[in-house]
Amino acid sequence: DAKTTQPTSMDCAEGRAANLPCNHSTISGNEYVYWYRQIHSQGPQYIIHGLKNNETNEMASLIITEDRKSSTLILPHATLRDTAVYYCIVRVADTGNQFYFGTGTSLTVIP
Amino acid sequence: DTAVSQTPKYLVTQMGNDKSIKCEQNLGHDTMYWYKQDSKKFLKIMFSYNNKELIINETVPNRFSPKSPDKAHLNLHINSLELGDSAVYFCASSPSTTGYEKLFFGSGTQLSVL
Numbered sequence A: 001d002a003k004t005t006q007p008t009s010m011d012c013a014e015g016r017a018a019n020l021p022c023n024h025s026t027i028s029g030n031e032y033v034y035w036y037r038q039i040h041s042q043g044p045q046y047i048i049h050g051l052k053n054n055e056t057n058e059m060a061s062l063i064i065t066e067d068r069k070s071s072t073l074i075l076p077h078a079t080l081r082d083t084a085v086y087y088c089i090v091r092v093a094d095t096g097n098q099f100y101f102g103t104g105t106s107l108t109v110i111p
Numbered sequence B: 001d002t003a004v005s006q007t008p009k010y011l012v013t014q015m016g017n018d019k020s021i022k023c024e025q026n027l028g029h030d031t032m033y034w035y036k037q038d039s040k041k042f043l044k045i046m047f048s049y050n051n052k053e054l055i056i057n058e059t060v061p062n063r064f065s066p067k068s069p070d071k072a073h074l075n076l077h078i079n080s081l082e083l084g085d086s087a088v089y090f091c092a093s094s095p096s097t098t099g100y101e102k103l104f105f106g107s108g109t110q111l112s113v114l
Helices: none
Strands: A009-013 A018-023 A031-038 A045-050 A061-064 A070-075 A084-092 A105-110 B004-007 B010-013 B019-025 B031-037 B043-050 B053-057 B064-070 B073-078 B087-094 B109-113
Touching: A009 A018, A018 A031, A018 A084, A018 A105, A031 A061, A045 A061, A045 A070, A070 A084, B004 B087, B010 B019, B019 B031, B019 B087, B019 B109, B031 B073, B043 B064, B043 B073, B073 B087
Parallel strands: A009 A105, B010 B109
Antiparallel strands: A018 A070, A031 A045, A031 A084, A061 A070, A084 A105, B004 B019, B019 B073, B031 B043, B031 B087, B043 B053, B064 B073, B087 B109
16 A cells, blocks of 8 residues: 655644645555544544545545645644544555554644 | 444553453444554554454464454454553454445553553
8 A cells, every 4th residue: 555644743723724734645546545533542533535536524625636646634624622643544445455554643723 | 332342441461461352343344353553653453354254464473363253243362461562452343345445443442561
């Protein structure tokens, strides 16, 4: 699976949009981009995933660049409960292919 | 009802002991996993089972033995515990290993080996 690079930490003001970047310059054509987050002392939680097109759900939006070498997770109105470590993962949707978590971005939402 | 539940939440034990962590999912998923999160917060896959059959066995010492009595359960037994086994262990499940399924995680078991 391709490797991802994320900033170690970020801050965001409560109520503002949080934009979390991820570089995956070696991504291959059949690899999806997934985002998970882990709130302190809990298991990771799925947020969103996509292949080429931008995606939106009730939690977030995922913007993938046209060359697919980077993506941005957007939390439109960050709340204090969004403080967590956010993991960007690329993975081939194939049998036996597992999710490999990197170091993630520690997002702190500030009141 | 909790989708993926694991017990115990905390486990404190002495070196050399044998311990087990249990995991159950009520989502009807075919695939279950064990992940280990160390003190540096790296989350690494250990095992993956699909319909009670072992699919993935990463480089994990033989002292770790997963057991899946049915597809809703995946237990982790650890023999001769060592200090380096101290970590948080997460169980997870997904509908299958193919496609773009989501992983559903349990809340973790914090293992401390003294």
